[in-house]
Amino acid sequence: MRRLGLLMVLVAFVSCKSGEHSMNYSFVDYETAKPHQLLSTSYCDIPVYTFDEFEKLLKVHPQKTYVVNFWATWCKPCVKEIPYFEKLQSTYSSQEVEVVLVSLDFPSKVDSQLLPFLEEHHLRSQVILLDDPHQNRWIPKIDKDWSGAIPATLIFNANRRSFYEKSFTFMSLEAELQDFLN
Amino acid sequence: MIRMLLVLMAVSGLFAFSPPDHRAEGYSIGDIAADFSLKNVDGDMISLSDYSAAKGFLVIFTCNSCPYANAYEDRIIALDKKYKSSGVPVIAINPNNPKYRPEDSFESMQKRAQEKAYTFPYLMDVKQEVFPLYGAKRTPHCFLLEKTDSGNVVRYIGAIDDNYQDAMEVEVRYVEDAIEAMLSGREIQIEITKAIGCSIK
Numbered sequence A: 001m002r003r004l005g006l007l008m009v010l011v012a013f014v015s016c017k018s019g020e021h022s023m024n025y026s027f028v029d030y031e032t033a034k035p036h037q038l039l040s041t042s043y044c045d046i047p048v049y050t051f052d053e054f055e056k057l058l059k060v061h062p063q064k065t066y067v068v069n070f071w072a073t074w075c076k077p078c079v080k081e082i083p084y085f086e087k088l089q090s091t092y093s094s095q096e097v098e099v100v101l102v103s104l105d106f107p108s109k110v111d112s113q114l115l116p117f118l119e120e121h122h123l124r125s126q127v128i129l130l131d132d133p134h135q136n137r138w139i140p141k142i143d144k145d146w147s148g149a150i151p152a153t154l155i156f157n158a159n160r161r162s163f164y165e166k167s168f169t170f171m172s173l174e175a176e177l178q179d180f181l182n
Numbered sequence B: 001m002i003r004m005l006l007v008l009m010a011v012s013g014l015f016a017f018s019p020p021d022h023r024a025e026g027y028s029i030g031d032i033a034a035d036f037s038l039k040n041v042d043g044d045m046i047s048l049s050d051y052s053a054a055k056g057f058l059v060i061f062t063c064n065s066c067p068y069a070n071a072y073e074d075r076i077i078a079l080d081k082k083y084k085s086s087g088v089p090v091i092a093i094n095p096n097n098p099k100y101r102p103e104d105s106f107e108s109m110q111k112r113a114q115e116k117a118y119t120f121p122y123l124m125d126v127k128q129e130v131f132p133l134y135g136a137k138r139t140p141h142c143f144l145l146e147k148t149d150s151g152n153v154v155r156y157i158g159a160i161d162d163n164y165q166d167a168m169e170v171e172v173r174y175v176e177d178a179i180e181a182m183l184s185g186r187e188i189q190i191e192i193t194k195a196i197g198c199s200i201k
Helices: A004-013 A051-055 A076-095 A107-121 A135-142 A170-181 B002-017 B067-083 B106-115 B130-134 B174-183
Strands: A037-040 A045-049 A065-071 A097-103 A126-130 A152-156 A161-164 B038-040 B056-061 B090-094 B122-124 B141-148 B151-158 B197-199
Touching (some): A045 A051, A045 A107, A065 A076, A076 A097, A107 A126, A152 A170, A161 A170, B056 B130, B056 B151, B067 B090, B067 B197
Parallel strands (some): A045 A126, A065 A097, A097 A126, B090 B122
Antiparallel strands (some): B038 B122, B056 B141, B141 B151
16 A cells, blocks of 8 residues: 555654564564555554565564464454453563564455454554465465464464464463463 | 383273374375265255265365355355266365354355355254364365265365465466366375365354
8 A cells, every 4th residue: 555665754653663673673674574565554554464575574583582473353263362462462571572463364355354453452562464365385384284274373482483273361372471481 | 010011001001092083183185084964054964975976075164254265155156066067066064163153053054055056065063073073174174085985085185276365366276176186087286285264163
């Protein structure tokens, strides 16, 4: 919707941390991977990536733990657990934890479903739209055992990487994260 | 030493008596798929063995409520029209529990099948026993079976094609390629594919 040329201007005005220079080593970093499109809500930008672009962001950082959740507005169990990921983000951001919500919404439904959802819920976590129909190519690159069902979550840091094809409660999610922080 | 042996025996005994966990595994390529008897939207009970002239089956776990299943609905109807006459009919099975997904109730299935004029059976996995046996993880999830003397052999597991968003942009038609190869006795080039879908509830 907006051209890449506008990126720098946009970044200066948005409140969320999309693409900000990596003083805090944000998962999304426009220098590492430029989104091919940028969606806007009133409070945040949503970078749109193909898998090849997105894959560049899946790099480990010595201090950080990334919690990457694959979801969509049409997926009821996914929507149900989003508050748990939001709570995890706010509870653990001081411990170098970053939650990333990777939307798999249909690009044709972005305006009618994804953006209204984000306006309504004002998510604090970084949201990305992964727009890549060639799923058979990229799903196994996230995890060889992933069937493709969502919700699904990837947690990784310099020491560990685990993939979960399941729903979480806040307690079970926090328990998994604790294993990465200890 | 004897004590160790006893422990060993006890442990192996445990393993011997615990049943294999089919839920976690499901079918692999080459496995014999089990038959079933499930209720169709027209009220009849349907089994694979009812189809005496079939050369195989395209069993698709699908449903009303999943946008991915909806995106593929017209393509599923087209597949049945194209291959039923060649002896490979579509058998659609809704694996979801309507308690969690009210849009997947038997009545809603009947309505959907009528509205879209399904040319194939649309069955309900009422006890939710068939989908774990097959290893279906999401909707839509296809299992291509070939009828042989030893049973219905699993030949392909996965997605219908490589573009859920746009049927016009499809580059590889996984299911069609697999059916064509199966019917002509050729090796199936791509036997397993992954795709995003709705988890089964």
